[in-house]
Amino acid sequence: MAMTVRRLIYLDHHATTPVDPAVLSAMLPYFSDRFGNPSSRQHVFGREAERAVTEGRTLVAALVGAQAEEIVFTSGATESDNLAVRGAARSLAGRGRHVVTSTIEHPAVLEPCRSLEREGFEVTRVEVEPTGLVDPERLAAALRADTVLVSVMAANNEVGTIQPVGEIGSICRERGIVFHCDAVQALGRVPVDVEAGRVDLMSLSAHKMYGPKGVGALYVRRDRKPRLRLEPQAQGGGQEKGLRSGTLNVPGIVGFGEAARLAGDALASGEPQRLRALRDRLLAGLRARIDGVVLNGAAEPRLPGNLHVSIARAEAETLILSLGGGIAISSGAACAEAGGKGSHVLRALGLPDERVYTALRFGLGRYNDAEEIDIVVEELAAAVKEARARAGAASS
Numbered sequence: 266m267a268m269t270v271r272r273l274i275y276l277d278h279h280a281t282t283p284v285d286p287a288v289l290s291a292m293l294p295y296f297s298d299r300f301g302n303p304s305s306r307q308h309v310f311g312r313e314a315e316r317a318v319t320e321g322r323t324l325v326a327a328l329v330g331a332q333a334e335e336i337v338f339t340s341g342a343t344e345s346d347n348l349a350v351r352g353a354a355r356s357l358a359g360r361g362r363h364v365v366t367s368t369i370e371h372p373a374v375l376e377p378c379r380s381l382e383r384e385g386f387e388v389t390r391v392e393v394e395p396t397g398l399v400d401p402e403r404l405a406a407a408l409r410a411d412t413v414l415v416s417v418m419a420a421n422n423e424v425g426t427i428q429p430v431g432e433i434g435s436i437c438r439e440r441g442i443v444f445h446c447d448a449v450q451a452l453g454r455v456p457v458d459v460e461a462g463r464v465d466l467m468s469l470s471a472h473k474m475y476g477p478k479g480v481g482a483l484y485v486r487r488d489r490k491p492r493l494r495l496e497p498q499a500q501g502g503g504q505e506k507g508l509r510s511g512t513l514n515v516p517g518i519v520g521f522g523e524a525a526r527l528a529g530d531a532l533a534s535g536e537p538q539r540l541r542a543l544r545d546r547l548l549a550g551l552r553a554r555i556d557g558v559v560l561n562g563a564a565e566p567r568l569p570g571n572l573h574v575s576i577a578r579a580e581a582e583t584l585i586l587s588l589g590g591g592i593a594i595s596s597g598a599a600c601a602e603a604g605g606k607g608s609h610v611l612r613a614l615g616l617p618d619e620r621v622y623t624a625l626r627f628g629l630g631r632y633n634d635a636e637e638i639d640i641v642v643e644e645l646a647a648a649v650k651e652a653r654a655r656a657g658a659a660s661s
């Protein structure tokens with residue numbers, strides 16, 4: 266069989282992103298010469314590391330309109346979500362034991378909610394509209410006198426829909442309810458601002474925005490009355506104001522900061538518009554070459570690099586298999602793939618089985634170009650044709 270060297274094409278930026286070369290360069294010295302522990306302030310090694318952490322904190326804060334002191338570094342957004350949801354609910358348990366979230370949250374929010382239920386909390390999971398959007402009125406109707414926490418994500422990691430965060434934040438603020446927002450997918454892709462969103466707690470992750478894996482942050486509002494308290498989930502040396510003990514990941518924080526700086530530049534220099542045009546080219550190409558392509562979730566508001574479609578009579582797993590792994594797209598969220606029950610997000614949108622099992626998620630990013638999009642359209646069109654022909658042959 267003739268082997269052709271194929272270009273690898275990465276369209277799975279909701280799962281993770283490559284580290285930007287500038288991010289890697291910024292990080293490297295902190296693995297070698299500048300290896301100090303930022304808590305060791307008695308000597309230059311420690312002080313140098315502390316300065317680097319402060320710089321990273323400032324850059325991450327700036328991307329979301331926060332103050333540096335409001336950023337708590339963690340090992341990633343999974344930890345941030347756990348600290349926010351469990352940490353806030355447990356510290357507020359004296360005031361009430363009711364938590365409100367949505368049916369399309371990431372497992373890093375849904376699982377801590379389940380663990381709260383086992384501890385005696387009540388959790389209401391507000392259903393989303395078929396568009397994939399949370400209706401603020403429906404959310405308001407779920408709030409009770411004993412509601413202490415609301416957790417709704419900024420943008421969904423599968424269908425890319427962008428939630429009305431500011432409206433939800435206002436509703437919570439009026440009632441004195443703590444509002445947590447998982448902004449991982451929105452960060453660096455659309456403007457994110459803790460003031461505009463009226464957010465009290467916000468989860469961030471570096472590796473979804475061209476930074477390294479294993480580092481994230483939780484924004485914790487300082488000017489909130491009564492003062493926002495969180496029960497730490499990792500106890501020890503008292504780093505990060507006691508909210509997250511453990512020696513800081515200095516190279517990771519430096520990389521996160523540099524990634525945040527680059528993300529701010531990209532947002533200001535038209536990268537979202539470029540991605541939206543590529544995404545629209547992809548959808549138009551698929552529709553021109555394949556019949557039965559339907560969009561999942563509202564077209565807008567949606568992350569500019571996100572496309573989520575179901576392709577009639579072409580099972581997603583079959584298509585992905587026939588693409589041979591060289592084109593990175595996903596049949597769902599990476600985190601949900603182990604389960605095999607089909608995406609809880611697509612179920613929550615009310616999609617029937619045939620739409621769920623034929624669903625493909627494309628996540629476009631910084632290094633994709635039009636040529637790649639055109640190759641993907643061609644290869645996918647061929648794969649669909651083959652899959653349908655085989656299915657037709659099998660059933661006749």
Ligand SMILES: *Cc1c(COP(=O)(O)O)cnc(C)c1O
Nearest residue numbers: 341342343371373422449450470
């Ligand atoms: C990826 C992701 C997470 C988990 O982030 P990690 O840093 O990988 O732990 C949480 N929430 C959302 C919406 C995500 O997309």
